[in-house]
Amino acid sequence: MTPFGIAGIQMNLQHGSNVDAIEDKINVLMSLYPWVEMVIISELAAHGPLDSYAEPMPGITEERFCAMALKHNIWLVPGSFFELRNDAIFNTAPVINPQGQVIARHRKLFPFCPFEEGVEAGDEFVVFDVPGAGRFGLCICYDMWFPEVLRTLTSMGAEVILHPVLTGTNDREIELNLARSSAALFQSYIIDINGLGVGGVGQSCFVDPSGRVLHQAGTTDEFLVTELDFDVVRRQREVGLRSLGQPLKSFRDSNINFTVYNKEHRKNGYLDSLGPLQKPTRESKHSMATEPGVNAKNDIDTTNFAEPLITHIIEEAGLYGDASDQNNVVFEHAFEIPATAVEQQEKLNLTNAAKQTIDLSAMTKVAESVKMEIDKNSNSAETVNDNLKWLKEASAQLKQYIKS
Structure with missing residues (x-):
């Protein structure tokens, strides 16, 4: 085993610049745990959830985070902040190496529509290698609700999924269940870091590749610190969870053509019947989604239903x-x-x-x-x-x- 030290910072955040407060937290963390090699912070930690603070990348905020990574010789994922790019706004998380260089930027693939209005969706998947350790994948908050995202990152070799989050709503419990199930389903570590105050309701967690919670934070400022063992990931992917299920291999070897993932061939009759993606209104309580059989008859192959x-x-x-x-x-x-x-x-x-x-x-x-x-x-x-x-x-x- 070659251990890799990783830490998450769960901290209280406010509207406006939180960069000074983040730097203070990193200084304290590295003083307490000098063996830590990577630090991750929550989604939109730098300025809070208002896109009026959007700025280009590279820019002032990103440069400050690069200086922090260089100072402490750490890999740093400083959560995300709003990026102004080609007259559009993205929710972007940079990946900074110990030399203070930005090696990748992940733009959130699934903005939390219809609530995260005005934010464009990214279209690229980010994985990166840490020499002597393993391969990391990055996704932001709502991205994890779509297993296709983690399926893709895992297919690209990701062994650890870094997941900065901003959740201040009553579905945090569901996200924790998603983190556990996703870890087992994709046989990966899940590093799930939420904020406090305007940054969320906390309850950050580390989950191992078998779905076991290594550390579960509460609802106060907290450092989450652990060592990752990449041999555990690799061995489990070889022989299966508890020497049982091997879902990555089973998916690889399947002969099924999942047309639902092919926009040219999939049938959207039922999904189209659900109506537009928009916020609920008072009037919406008087209507319900259409019965599947009404608008999606052509989506079902009934040729075998008439057997005697x-x-x-x-x-x-x-x-x-x-x-x-x-x-x-x-x-x-x-x-x-x-x-x-x-x-x-x-x-x-x-x-x-x-x-x-x-x-x-x-x-x-x-x-x-x-x-x-x-x-x-x-x-x-x-x-x-x-x-x-x-x-x-x-x-x-x-x-x-x-x-x-």
Whole structure:
């Protein structure tokens, strides 16, 4: 194990410049924990959440943070602040190396719309290597609500996800759950740092690659300090979480074509029916999202919904191995299915199964008619018992199939 010291600063923030206060905190932190090699601060820590403080990058604020990194010989992610770029405003987090150089800038991919108005979305993913340690990925606050972001960072080799946050709302608890589940799902460390005051409600956390919380802060100023072990990440990705699930490999080896990620091929009928992305109004409480089946019929492949009832009975009873071989079925219990049963099962056509609750009593009638016909045509008690046993098992499995 080669330990890597990392620290997060959870601190009270205000509207206006917090840069002096941040510098004081870093000075104290490095005095207490001189072995720390990387420091991360919360989202929009430099000036608070007002975009009126937006400035170009490089600029005065970024240069001050570069000087802090150089002074203490640390990697520094000073949270984010608003960047003025090409007449647009971005929520941007710089990555500064121990030589005081900006090596990357992550522009928030998912501004918190519709509340974070006037902020443009970035379109690039940021990962960077720390020599002798490992690879880090960076995302900001709401970015983590979209697993595609962490999926991409992980696919680029990120072993630690740095996640500066500004959450002062009642969904902080959900974010903590996201941090834990994302750590396990992507087998990565999650370094989640929130602010206080106008910077959030605190509760910053460090989570290891198995989803275990290493440190959970409260709601006061606090230094979160730990050592990362990259061997733990690499070993778990090799053998699985607790030597069990290996989700990164399973995703890599899957043959599924996820068309939902392909804008040219995905069908948005249901998503389009949800209406525009906008703030709720008083009037919105009188309306609800449209029922999925109304506006998204074309999004569902119904070609397989009309299979006859008897086919489902056969499949559940396991009488043939391949569902495509329905025309060459060989019954283990050879008897002829009564015409009355076939007529009744046709009435139970499953075309509307997605819209209606299937009437189990009608299926019972089918089973009873089959039983009656067997009673008429069977010549031996042994044959009757075998057929009734088969019918009972098929009926029970059919009911279980419908419930599921």
